[in-house]
Amino acid sequence: MEFFPPLDSTHIMRNLDSAFARNIVLEQNKATVKDFLHRVLSAGDIDATGDYFHTDMVEEVPLPGQGPGLAGLKETLAMLRLAFPDMRWDVEEQMAEDNRVLTRFTWHGTHQGAFLGIPATQRSVSVSGMVIDRFEGAKIKSTRILMDTLSLMQQLGAVPGGPT
Numbered sequence: 001m002e003f004f005p006p007l008d009s010t011h012i013m014r015n016l017d018s019a020f021a022r023n024i025v026l027e028q029n030k031a032t033v034k035d036f037l038h039r040v041l042s043a044g045d046i047d048a049t050g051d052y053f054h055t056d057m058v059e060e061v062p063l064p065g066q067g068p069g070l071a072g073l074k075e076t077l078a079m080l081r082l083a084f085p086d087m088r089w090d091v092e093e094q095m096a097e098d099n100r101v102l103t104r105f106t107w108h109g110t111h112q113g114a115f116l117g118i119p120a121t122q123r124s125v126s127v128s129g130m131v132i133d134r135f136e137g138a139k140i141k142s143t144r145i146l147m148d149t150l151s152l153m154q155q156l157g158a159v160p161g162g163p164t
Helices: 009-042 044-053 067-084 149-155
Strands: 052-061 088-097 100-110 124-136 141-145
Touching: 009 067, 009 088, 009 100, 009 124, 044 052, 044 067, 044 088, 052 067, 067 124, 124 149
Parallel strands: 052 141
Antiparallel strands: 088 100, 100 124, 124 141
């Protein structure tokens, strides 16, 4: 017969509490990203961007001409909303680990204003991508967005291969 030492219930509860607390933080971070996508990108409340990002946040893959920090992000988001005022972002999937959240998304909109030098085409677009957000505390410190830019440019008619 094997002998198992007695279980230390305090140690077990502390570890369970710690794992439970980490899970709560991961779920809060995922909810923060979802709320940002809804409130700022879909609903257009650009002024609320600071509720989700640190002032000195870093955009790891900035759009051409994007300035640094929160101010640069807000300018870029305002430009996107002018180009696609009806844009809607849908979360397809999320995963979280440590202080990072990966979100797979699709956004839809109508090209009604200039975008990266392309005049309005009035075309509807659907763009998929992923973003990895790194949190410090309750806000995002850095973000890396990867979108299917080729498909977007094809849908806008800027490069061959899209709808005509």
